Amino acid sequence: MNESELHSLLLAPLLPEGALTLQQQLLQRIKQAILTGALSAGTPLPSTRQLAADLKVSRNTVTGVWAQLQAEGFLISDRQGSRISPFAQPPSSPNHDVSASDLLLPPRVAQLRSNHRPLSQEMALRPGVPALAHFPLAQWRRTLNRVMQHQPQQLLGYGDPLGEPALRAALAQHLALARGVRCTPEQIVITEGAQQALTLCVSLLSQRGDIGWVEEPGYRGAKAAMRLGDMRVEPIQVDAQGLAPQTRDWQQRPPRLIYNTPTHQYPTGVVMSAPRRMALLATARQHQSWIIEDDYDSDFRYSGEPIAAMQGMMQPSPVIYVGSFSKTLFPALRIGFMVLPPQLLALLRPALHELLRGGNRPEQQALAQFIHSGDYSRHLSKMRRLYRQRQTSLREALLLTLGTQTSLLGGECGMHLVLRLADTQQDTEVVERLMASGYAPGALSGFYLGEEKQQGLVLGYGNSSTSQIIAGVARIAQCLDVK
Structure with a gap:
């Protein structure tokens, strides 16, 4: 585009403000010219002061457009002036409609797409969903109403960024008694589910290129959080005693973060042995690594006493303890938490105050009362009995339908079992057929x-x-062609 054409494009009159402001009109005009190729990469633009005078608009209008173009990557501004970004190239064939198959995605995005399944919580045999029909909804509603009746206006504003003090106090007491976690209420940070806690751990404790260990096999949400933080995700094998890093792993790929589910490994269900836990704690502290202990469903243990959290085994501990109420109550509650070591809390508190705003205040207050009243413990006891019965039904149906050679993993805890298949069977194909049913x-x-x-x-x-x-096990037998 020559200087005359550029002048005509930029100085065409702007319409009186209507549905679009003057700034929005100018922004759309320039962006459209870039996208269609009328303004090519490297084309210099006039100064904001000159263009504002020529258009007879406020300079703030033009500087706002320039700032937005820079933010979106269309414009580069430096000492030489402002010019169209070299990245703002129009498609080679403007009239070509690009289909999804034409798009090239990063490998990690393609992997997420391949793992994605449009699931409904009502679909049977879906892992990770609690018995929603058995949640004491009437008790929860009364508790929430009581909270709103006593302090409705107070709870409409921003709260403590780290979470409601009442909930943090209730959690500290519950975790100490039920999970053996050693902490004060001040060490607890309330999050929007456990996934936000994982994302915060990555963003606050790692830099691009740092190594993050994950269990192999292991929870996909932890891998996604690490990838989001541009970490190098390294799988560490799980054996019958849990996560099993070797000496060469510490030497050749020392981790900044270690994601671990020691009390009920997901998805295999194995329990990390005490010697393995102590070794991991000691070596992590030696290498200045942080362990993220995800205690996602250990409240549901069906034999013996509950296995205590790894966090309480060593003090000072290199463990960030993470949990949520998605499995014990209901997923839509979106309340999770992390317990920070004291040495981390002082360092991270300013950043957490900047990142968090203390949301879901009525629900947090209600949950604190739900825990203090004993309703939470009673609900957990009821669910343990229900899940034990349902697991028994699943085991019996699998053994009866598939035979005594059936290989199962897990079962001492949680809400899922793993049915092992022969290496010749493709589990993804079996899942596709089951989903159709x-x-x-x-x-x-x-x-x-x-x-x-x-x-x-x-x-x-x-x-x-x-x-x-x-019925689901019968359908599995059909998909596996069991006679």
């Missing part, structure tokens, strides 16, 4: 990062009735 187990191979993957089905029984479990 209204069942939504997970494919075990989807929890691996490496090439060596076990085949299996992650069968959730938390939100599945006995009749759904029996």
Whole structure:
């Protein structure tokens, strides 16, 4: 575009403000010219002062447009002036409609797309969903109403960025008694689910290129959080005693963060042994690594006493303890938490105050009362009995339908079992067929990062009735062609 054409484009009169402001009109005009190729990469633009005078508009109008163009990557401004960004290239064929198959996505995005399944919580055998129909909704509603009746206006504003003090106090007491976690209420940070806690750990404790260890197989949400933080995600094998890092792993790929589910490994269900835990704690402290202990469903243990959290085994501890109420109450509550070591709390508090705003205040206050009243403990006890019965139904149906050679993983805790399949069977294909019939187990191979993957089905029984479990197992037998 020559100088005369550029002058005509930029100085065409702006319409009186209507649906679009003068700034919006000018912004759309320039962006459209860039996208269609009328303004090519490197084209110099006049100064904001000159263009504002020529258009007879406020200079703030033009500087606002320039700032937005810079923010969107269309414009570069430096000592030489402002010019069109070299990245703002129009498509080679403007009339070509680009289909989804034409788009090239980063490998990690393609992997997420391949793992994605449009699931409904009502689908039977879906892992990770509690028994929603058995939640004491009337008690919860009364508690929430009581909170809103006593302090409605106070709870409409911003709260403590780290969470409601009442909930943090209730949690500290509960975690000490039920999970063996050693902390004060001040060490607890309330988050929007456990996933936000994982994302905060990555963003606050790592830099681009740092190494993050994840269990192999392991929770996809932890891998997603690390990838979001541009960490180098390294899988560490899980054996019968849990996460099993070797000496060469510490030497060749020392981690900044270690994601671990020691009390009920997800998805295999193994429990990390005490010697393995102590070794991990000691070596992590030696290497200045932080362990993220995700205690996602250990409240539901069916034999013996609950296994205490790893966080309480060593003081000072290099552990950030993470949990939520998505499994114990209901996922839509979106309340999670992390327990920070004292040495981290003082360092991270200013950043947390900048990042968090203390939301869901009525729900947090209600949850604090729900815990203090004993309703929470009673609900957990009820759910343990229900899930134990449903797991028994699932085991019996699998053994009866598939035979005594059935190989199962897990079962001492939680809301899922893993049915191992032969290496010749593709679990993803089995899952596709089951989903078409209204069942939504997970494919075990989807929890691996490496090439060596076990085949299996992650069968959730938390939100599945006995009749759904029996029917689902019958459908599994059909998909596996069991006679």
